[in-house]
Amino acid sequence: MKRVVEGLKGLILALLLLSFLLSGYLLFFSKSQVYGLDSLKSLPKEKTVVLRLSDNVSHVEIYLLQKDKKVRLLSQDLGDDKEVSVKIKPEKLGLEEGKARVVLELKRFGILTDRLEVNTLIDTKPPRINIIKSQYAVYQGGTGALRVKSSEPVKLSVKVGERLFKAYEVGNNTFISVFPIPVDTPPNTYVYVVAEDGAGNRSITGTGTRVKAFKFKSYTINLDGRELKIIGKLKEILGEDVSPDNFVEAFKKVNEQVRQENEEKIRELASDSLEKKLWEGKFLQLRNSKVVSLFGERRSYRYKGKFVSSSVHWGYDLASVKNAPVEAANSGRVIFTGYIGIYGNVVLIDHGFGIVSLYAHLAEFKVKRGDKVKKGQIIGITDATGLAFGDHLHFGVLVQGVEVNPIEWWDAKWVERNIQTVF
Numbered sequence: 001m002k003r004v005v006e007g008l009k010g011l012i013l014a015l016l017l018l019s020f021l022l023s024g025y026l027l028f029f030s031k032s033q034v035y036g037l038d039s040l041k042s043l044p045k046e047k048t049v050v051l052r053l054s055d056n057v058s059h060v061e062i063y064l065l066q067k068d069k070k071v072r073l074l075s076q077d078l079g080d081d082k083e084v085s086v087k088i089k090p091e092k093l094g095l096e097e098g099k100a101r102v103v104l105e106l107k108r109f110g111i112l113t114d115r116l117e118v119n120t121l122i123d124t125k126p127p128r129i130n131i132i133k134s135q136y137a138v139y140q141g142g143t144g145a146l147r148v149k150s151s152e153p154v155k156l157s158v159k160v161g162e163r164l165f166k167a168y169e170v171g172n173n174t175f176i177s178v179f180p181i182p183v184d185t186p187p188n189t190y191v192y193v194v195a196e197d198g199a200g201n202r203s204i205t206g207t208g209t210r211v212k213a214f215k216f217k218s219y220t221i222n223l224d225g226r227e228l229k230i231i232g233k234l235k236e237i238l239g240e241d242v243s244p245d246n247f248v249e250a251f252k253k254v255n256e257q258v259r260q261e262n263e264e265k266i267r268e269l270a271s272d273s274l275e276k277k278l279w280e281g282k283f284l285q286l287r288n289s290k291v292v293s294l295f296g297e298r299r300s301y302r303y304k305g306k307f308v309s310s311s312v313h314w315g316y317d318l319a320s321v322k323n324a325p326v327e328a329a330n331s332g333r334v335i336f337t338g339y340i341g342i343y344g345n346v347v348l349i350d351h352g353f354g355i356v357s358l359y360a361h362l363a364e365f366k367v368k369r370g371d372k373v374k375k376g377q378i379i380g381i382t383d384a385t386g387l388a389f390g391d392h393l394h395f396g397v398l399v400q401g402v403e404v405n406p407i408e409w410w411d412a413k414w415v416e417r418n419i420q421t422v423f
């Protein structure tokens, strides 16, 4: 019995010793790992690189080598925390633009076990942007356009206030952009181009384009005396019963919550635009129509002497004869036909490069999603579907998913001078 116990003890000791040796062996001879090496592949003017090392590394040294120059970036013992951070400023270290190598030396118990090398490109020069075409002035709620050329390959966007808009590369580091000026952009805001090269150097260049104020109308609409007609519409949009008792509440819900959902849906749909110019010349206004409501109008609704709700009108209301044929304002591709709450039956046409036209309150569609349409082609019939009181067309233009003033797009000279010239 005693002998068995002794034997077991011996066996356990032997196993412990073996596992100790094995883990030591593994710790020493297992391969070291470095995570985050990709961030070393390019070095701009200044970069903080964070690397994480595997548990078996106890010391790390990092060097930057170029020609016969060797600069030590870091020499650090590692405890339990296996993350190291190093701020690299190639110019300050006396290195030149161009190719270089980063070498990492990893140690365990004071012995060098691994040597890793990463080829890198030092690029400390921010991209230079040459403005080829831009406007002198744009208006709140209007549309801007520009054409620029970069000194090197970049990611480029257009900055209007706090918002960034897309630019399309048309080859040879040349970019064009048609972008909206959101109605709430403060007057005297300047438009900038933001460019970032592959190494992460950024430049912000003024385009010379300045935002001018646009006077939007505001007025009050009294709901008194129109309850029954409005209740009918609210029922249609909400799909639930509305009585004179909850009429104000239902109106508020439709004019605020439903409106917002509908607008968000339209903005999302309008972001589906091809990188292709499908349109030509000015946009068409509904034939023989009278303008009954303008873009950007701020409407306040009152009932029994009290303020009920307010909204912004994101298009033009155009009245013609009852059930008038609606033409495509320009050539393009139908990206949506369907019912969108307060907008009723809607057609959306993509004209390319972020430009989309919208036709609302229609009776029926003469086109379907995916159809190519020609400027002037009949796409639907006017009506008063959605939150409309009387047959009319609500016409809108969206640029990069933001509603803009259609009046500019109806003006042949404006389109020619401001938009056509950047293409």
Ligand SMILES: [Zn+2]
Binding pocket: 293, 313, 315, 316, 317, 393, 394, 395
């Ligand atoms: Zn309207």
